[in-house]
Amino acid sequence: MIKVYNTLARRLEEFTPLAPPTVGMYVCGPTVYDDCHLGHARAMVAFDVIIRWLEYRGYTVRYVRNITDIDDKIIARAAERGVSCAELAERYIAEFHRDMAKLSLREPTVEPRATAHIGAMCALVTRLWEKGLAYESGGDVYYDVGAYRGYGALSGRDISELMAGARVEVNVRKRNPLDFVLWKAAKPGEPQWPSPWGPGRPGWHIECSAMSAAYLGAAFDIHGGGQDLIFPHHENEIAQSAGSTGSIPARYWLHNAHVTVDRTKMSKSLGNFFTLKEIYRRYDPAVVRFLLLGKHYRTPIDYSDTALAEAGAALRRIGGAVSRAGAALGVQMGDEAHCPAAFETAMDEDFNSTEAMGILFSLASGINVDCDGKKAGWKDRVARNASALIHCCRVLGIGYPKGEAVRVTDAAEELDRGEVERLIEASSIGAGQVERLLRARNALRKAREFALADRIRERLQQLGYDLRDERQAGSVVRKKGD
Ligand SMILES: [Zn+2]
Secondary structure: OOEEEEOOOOEEEEOOOOEOOEEEEEEOOOEOOOOOEHHHHHHHHHHHHHHHHHHHOOOEEEEEEOEEOOOHHHHHHHHHHOOOHHHHHHHHHHHHHHHHHOOOOOOOOEOOEHHHOHHHHHHHHHHHHHOOOEEEEOOEEEEOHHHOOOOOOOOOOOHHHHHHHOOOOOOOOOOOOOOEEEEEEOOOOOOOEOOOOOOEEEOHHHHHHHHHHHHHOOOEEEEEEEHHHHHHHHHHHHHHHHHHHOOOOEEEEEEEOOEEEOOEEOOOOOOOOOEHHHHHHHOOHHHHHHHHHOOOOOOOEEEOHHHHHHHHHHHHHHHHHHHHHHHHHOOOOOOOOOOOHHHHHHHHEOOOHHHHHHHHHHHHHHHHHHHHHOOOOHHHHHHHHHHHHHHHHHHHOOOOOOOOEEEEOOOOOOOOHHHHHHHHHOOOOOHHHHHHHHHHHHHHHHOOOHHHHHHHHHHHHHOOEEEEEEOOOEEEEEEOOO
16 A cells, blocks of 8 residues: 655545556656756656556556746747747757656656647636636736635645735736736747737646646646645646636645755755756766665755765665675576565655665675675575565666676576567666666577567667677676766
8 A cells, every 4th residue: 555645635645546557647847948957857756766666566657747848938048049949948858858868767658848738728728717717917817816715725825824925026917916827918029829818828837737637637646746836836736727627636746855955955046056967977877866766755855975975885885786696696686576575665655765775775785794604595595685676676767877787697588578579669777677688688599589689789779788798797788988
């Protein structure tokens, strides 16, 4: 039984999806006007771990992650650079995909772009208008927060409290400072689309309400994002969706905590703002992922050189124990069908990856103790611990840093061609799967099925692995440097 912390209920709740084994999940994606930073990576890894654990528990996740490709910041940046908004967005969508691919993330099932769903957004604004929840003012259309009863349900505050906290607005067009824009009238030279209120473009919040409904329906299971999105973005999404259909669209609202740098908030003005590209120049993406996994998604994470160095050392300790077990046993290790019970308990409790990682370290030290001491029954224990360790790493998407080799011996194993095909087609694969492909390739070569064996080699090369066949050590792949 999985328990999740639901921001809407402000407590842990049993996770029961609407239509198992499918889980519908919507996560707010990037606004594409600049390079991604560590905060983006944190959110993406947090929800990736959640998806992986749901998959481990037998669910199939329909994962929708949007791209905001029209917005004030995009318009301003495009004007600054003298390019069109579409060009700028296209460039940063490609950068986002490139940066994220290095973190071994599950790909979204659908990645809708705002500009491709303007019609659905207009239809939603029209419904709100018809229900008396929207008004026009100075050419823009606003949501009338005062006309919607449930406002504040997610952030746990009532309207008067929110009003007191709201910045004093200079926008005299609004009836109420909490009202937010649904549709903005076009200004000269800006991208625009026709609408019942004249040419313009959608507000930010309406985009997620329209696209989650388009791909997951009016009711789905999980809505996710960073804690900074709880108010006002997700509060406004709920007001729009529930204002239109009568009910809150997602049952569980999950939010990841932020990233600090050397214990202070990461911000451009403080000069402690790191893009992923800068970080990747100094640290292997596998280490960055490992650092992010080390903290439960609802705990703030502190980025520092020390933290990265520690994460790198810890990852090498795990990789070292696996290699040591392989060398000691002299055969390839199996892959357990299950993670240890304690690991499962940790992950079932709101995806507690911090505790789960603790179990990986005890498996690794168990392997080392047995390889050192060689006490009665040590080989069995090493085999058991190593296969559990490999399996858990595979489940969490823990990969080998580049430069560290994945080796497999020539020992043949059961060949599942369907799985091989799936792994070849997968957009990203973890270290455990690299190993699996390598073993499958050996088996295929023995069976003289060279065509499929060659496709494996090509795919591994595409993924940035160097592959060599060594007479003594079997096949070795090593992640190449960038
Ligand atoms: Zn959103």
